[in-house]
Amino acid sequence: MADPMRIRAQSSGDKATVRVLMSHEMESGQRKDASGKTVPAWFIQEVTAKHNGKDVFSAEWGPAVSKNPFLQFAVKGAKAGDKIAVTWKDNKGDTRTDEATVS
Amino acid sequence: MQNRRETLKHSAVVAGLLATAGFPQFAYAAFNKAAFDAKSVQDSAKAAGATSIAESKDVTITGPDIAENGAVVPLGASTALPGVKHLMIMVEKNPSSLVAMFHVTDAVEANFSTRAKMGQSSDVYAVAIMNDGKALWAKKEVKVTLGGCGG
Numbered sequence: 376m377a378d379p380m381r382i383r384a385q386s387s388g389d390k391a392t393v394r395v396l397m398s399h400e401m402e403s404g405q406r407k408d409a410s411g412k413t414v415p416a417w418f419i420q421e422v423t424a425k426h427n428g429k430d431v432f433s434a435e436w437g438p439a440v441s442k443n444p445f446l447q448f449a450v451k452g453a454k455a456g457d458k459i460a461v462t463w464k465d466n467k468g469d470t471r472t473d474e475a476t477v478s
Numbered sequence: 479m480q481n482r483r484e485t486l487k488h489s490a491v492v493a494g495l496l497a498t499a500g501f502p503q504f505a506y507a508a509f510n511k512a513a514f515d516a517k518s519v520q521d522s523a524k525a526a527g528a529t530s531i532a533e534s535k536d537v538t539i540t541g542p543d544i545a546e547n548g549a550v551v552p553l554g555a556s557t558a559l560p561g562v563k564h565l566m567i568m569v570e571k572n573p574s575s576l577v578a579m580f581h582v583t584d585a586v587e588a589n590f591s592t593r594a595k596m597g598q599s600s601d602v603y604a605v606a607i608m609n610d611g612k613a614l615w616a617k618k619e620v621k622v623t624l625g626g627c628g629g
Contacts (some may be wrong), residue, residue: 445552451587
């Protein structure tokens with residue numbers, strides 16, 4: 376199981392800025408190992424976010440996103456105390472969800 | 479001794495196994511594989527549903543002028559235009575140009591940032607796909623001192 380994400384959600388005005396740091400290898404499928412074999416691609420394909428249980432954000436990623444990816448987006452109408460849950464799913468079918476409270 | 483009927487039966491079993499085991503990486507219907515496999519900026523935009531492509535001042539791409547480490551290049555895409563369906567970040571000279579595709583809804587602002595890998599100095603693009611199928615883009619040149627793809 377992958378390590379937990381670090382999520383920080385800060386409200387400013389009528390929106391909340393959400394910053395997420397995920398822990399993932401994000402192998403591009405371009406690299407070769409010491410014996411010259413290509414390292415197979417392993418990367419996060421889908422990222423979704425929920426605000427108080429309602430889907431608000433989704434994204435599709437390719438292998439060109441950096442290792443241990445960073446993501447920033449802003450949710451309209453989110454106030455302090457609201458819950459933001461972020462989920463990712465990689466191309467091996469692994470998935471992880473973490474939740475944070477807007478401050 | 480194996481007769482023809484048995485051989486056929488075995489083939490069917492193998493075919494069945496293959497079908498159920500499958501290839502997990504292709505199991506997600508939602509993942510737009512065509513757009514991520516496309517090699518050029520234009521092809522990716524078309525695979526994501528764009529019909530016409532034009533440069534626009536209303537779309538912004540943010541990124542450094544010079545990136546020391548191509549493995550971690552902070553890139554952002556944003557637009558103030560209404561009616562945006564997807565926002566995409568692309569790196570022209572990467573093996574596949576599309577880095578990330580964000581789906582814009584009413585509940586989130588059309589302003590996203592992430593970090594990308596870049597193989598070499600290249601133009602980076604923010605492409606906004608509008609609800610009517612128009613693609614609007616903005617670009618910026620990013621110089622990379624140390625590549626981050628392969629090696």
